[in-house]
Amino acid sequence: MEDIKIGLVGLGTVGSGVLQMLTSNQDKIANITGRSLTVKTIVVHNIDKPRTVDLTGIQLTSDLNAIMDDPEIQIVVEVMGGIHPAKEIITQLLQAGKHVVTANKDLIANAGEELATTARDTHTDLMYEASVAGGIPILRTIVNSFAADHILEVKGIVNGTTNYILTQMQQHGRSYEEALQQAQKLGFAEADPTNDVAGIDAAYKMIILSQFAFGTQLSLDKMAVTGIDNVQLDDVTQAAELGYTVKLLGVAKRIDDGVFAEVAPVLVPSDHPLATINNENNAVMVTGQAVGETLFYGPGAGGLPTANSVLSDIISESKNIALGTTGNGFNNYQTQTQYADPADILYPYYLSLSMPDIPGQMLKLTQIMTNIGASFKQIVQTDGPEQRAKVMVITHAMSKAQLAELKIQLAATDDVTLLAAYKVLD
């Protein structure tokens, strides 16, 4: 049986998981691919660091050339993370004729197109299933199973850290700060959690999902990205009373000829499938014109689930090597990128406001809503601190343009503060 040798760059939890899966399932992999896949060389920063995985027969080195210059190594897995020097390394690997698998969402969201062009030019494969939603095989599914459908929307919970924090707030009445600390203690959040809690990580994943679903190339600076770091327990509790669960949702939606993409806290109806995705799990909902609503649920992170996605890429590349069909691109859907008009992006909103608890305040709010042509669906008023009232409103659908105008008019109103404005999923 022909042997395909693999190199790894990085040996953290995902790299170790890849090694472990290749070893423990080698018979099945050989049965399916007709090839024997083995790791030959692993490049790490520190070769003296103690490792928990069995490295018998594997060369451990800090010299990338041990992979780059070895003609026997055909597939290289990059699991070091970060944009630099990962981008330069992958470029060099592709130019050296290596097929590459990466789990690096920051890199793919920022430089995926450029790297895909390099792969095409060098007739090599570049795949990155693990870059979105860990163990959920969503990218390959969009490529293979929705190619003939017109995808209308992709939305989901694509960041495990924030979903863990929001679940803890919702289910155990913890404050954001308490829930974050607990997530850090359990290893679900990093010491510096900014990338996750500010929504950047989810935004990168939505950029990649949009590439597959719509053929677009969105850029982070043109996306509205709001994290969960300002979500108040108050709002989570109030939302629950109104029948909603607060989730950090990535949404990418076709509106006429444009695409609307956003990451923000959203009120999801409690009987909606996405409301039941708890803790560190992820779920992606794909709505196609023909297929209707489909949902893919699974672990969003973790060494072995992510390694499973890396392995699906390795096996796909191995098949291409065996059939002589490498270099055909992971995602070949490309269209012109056009952003949707804010006047056409319609959602109901949850608004949380603080105002003095004196007569006439609600009239001000009602007047502003009337000015912008919007209307209320539900209003709840509770006592706030210091003789102020907290007013929570669910509006009928209004546009992003109306919302922007609402914010301007509220800011110009004495003593009324808009604490939060979250989309509501119908």
Next chain:
Amino acid sequence: MEDIKIGLVGLGTVGSGVLQMLTSNQDKIANITGRSLTVKTIVVHNIDKPRTVDLTGIQLTSDLNAIMDDPEIQIVVEVMGGIHPAKEIITQLLQAGKHVVTANKDLIANAGEELATTARDTHTDLMYEASVAGGIPILRTIVNSFAADHILEVKGIVNGTTNYILTQMQQHGRSYEEALQQAQKLGFAEADPTNDVAGIDAAYKMIILSQFAFGTQLSLDKMAVTGIDNVQLDDVTQAAELGYTVKLLGVAKRIDDGVFAEVAPVLVPSDHPLATINNENNAVMVTGQAVGETLFYGPGAGGLPTANSVLSDIISESKNIALGTTGNGFNNYQTQTQYADPADILYPYYLSLSMPDIPGQMLKLTQIMTNIGASFKQIVQTDGPEQRAKVMVITHAMSKAQLAELKIQLAATDDVTLLAAYKVLD
């Protein structure tokens, strides 16, 4: 751009959906595959029947040879259904060098291996994504994304008709007969619903899922198949009070070196993702050693969702034609089929019993449970008709062998009747 001509055998809802999708999404398909895909010829029984789809430029005929003998037609979609003559037609098509797509679960469950061998021998493709769970792309996902994982279990709601009926019983307190009639009225159940309500349709799908997940070739006569035709509203209501939802679940599970496969009504905990799949929707849960629990949810039937799965096969075959890589098999995972030992198949059970409402009856039941080494977890007793009590029990996990012994001992007990025994999902 190179043109790939397609033939259809059958033009019901799925065939019409395929035609519609190929027309309305032709630009995207061409963008992705680099090929223009068009339907040239459609074979139907009755060419005079009025059709709702646009057939401009398409040859409509009752003569199969119009496809068989046309060298221009490379891909043929069989959507006529039934085992004969579909099997003979597909065999002929493959032998004539045509690549075939089918949605025919009865055929694939019964003769899939034989047809796959014919395809391999003739270097043609035979694909059947639409045969399981309509619009959910589960087969290709198992092939492509779980190839390196050791799949432990595949379970799910794979029949829309029975799920619709059970949902109506649960949510609206309808009897089985009432719910069935309603399903027939709405087109969710056929005039003769036997194949669905007796669990046969779900069993065929579990046989196909097991081929992909475990590489086995199960046969229907060795599977335990129980339908929903004896499910009482009483049990559905009582299960709900105990925190469970009754679902017709297909389960295929590795137990040591064997596989346990069954279709039967199961009590699913109400907060379990499968309990939230309502009406005609389907969901398949795949548990892998590495990836953990994943769930795929979507429409289980319907013309366009099923057509989307057919299209995924057409596009996959078109890519293979373009790359010269046809004939490599849809599913290449094959292992020896071994059935699990009934003594090793452990589940808690829900038992529903009728017994005289007089002292000493519970003692008999307790004695039998003690005899077989099993124990109760929960007992509920209610008044039944004619001075009889209805006793509902949830047991701790017990084996299939213990359950069989329990049934024998209960049958030998005067005046105690076992009305139902359903697995309980932990």
